[in-house]
Amino acid sequence: QVQLQESGPGLVKPSQTLSLTCTVSGDSITTDVSYWTWIRQPSGKTLEWMGAIGYSGSTYYNPSLKSRTAISRDTSKNQFTISRDNEKNILYLQMDNLKPEDTALYYCAKGAGAPRGQGTQVTVSS
Numbered sequence: 278q279v280q281l282q283e284s285g286p287g288l289v290k291p292s293q294t295l296s297l298t299c300t301v302s303g304d305s306i307t308t309d310v311s312y313w314t315w316i317r318q319p320s321g322k323t324l325e326w327m328g329a330i331g332y333s334g335s336t337y338y339n340p341s342l343k344s345r346t347a348i349s350r351d352t353s354k355n356q357f358t359i360s361r362d363n364e365k366n367i368l369y370l371q372m373d374n375l376k377p378e379d380t381a382l383y384y385c386a387k388g389a390g391a392p393r394g395q396g397t398q399v400t401v402s403s
Contacts, residue, residue, distance in 0.1 A: 279304040281385050281394035288400050289375050295399060299368040299385030307332050307363050315359060315370045316390055317381040317399075324390070325381075328359045330368065336360075342372075375401045 285297040299313075306313055315327040328338040336359050358371045368385055380401045386393030 279387055283385050283394045283397040285397040290403050292374055295372045295375050297370040301366045306361055306366055313368050314386045316384045319381040330359045377401045
């Protein structure tokens with residue numbers, strides 16, 4: 278039975294970088310035909326699909342999240358990245374330039390959204 282456990286910093290200041298970890302057990306993140314997803318849910322709102330990484334390492338992102346960080350002179354600081362460590366069976370999410378509207382419960386999940394972990398709360402506040 279696959280289990281997913283998210284972890285993160287909890288509180289992040291605006292403009293800082295968010296780094297989340299998802300530890301997967303009971304299944305391999307490189308198993309053929311599998312893909313792994315990051316989802317978030319702001320309080321009182323619906324789930325938002327953020328992106329995914331496939332068994333081959335290909336990544337897919339929600340265009341609305343990628344595009345919102347495009348307005349900046351220094352685009353190197355406006356990155357949203359999903360990655361993984363195959364040996365440790367861990368998924369990562371990194372998002373730069375956080376805003377208060379990024380406050381949400383962040384989940385990792387197998388496939389389209391289930392099963393998923395219990396989530397980790399991220400609050401963006403100064």
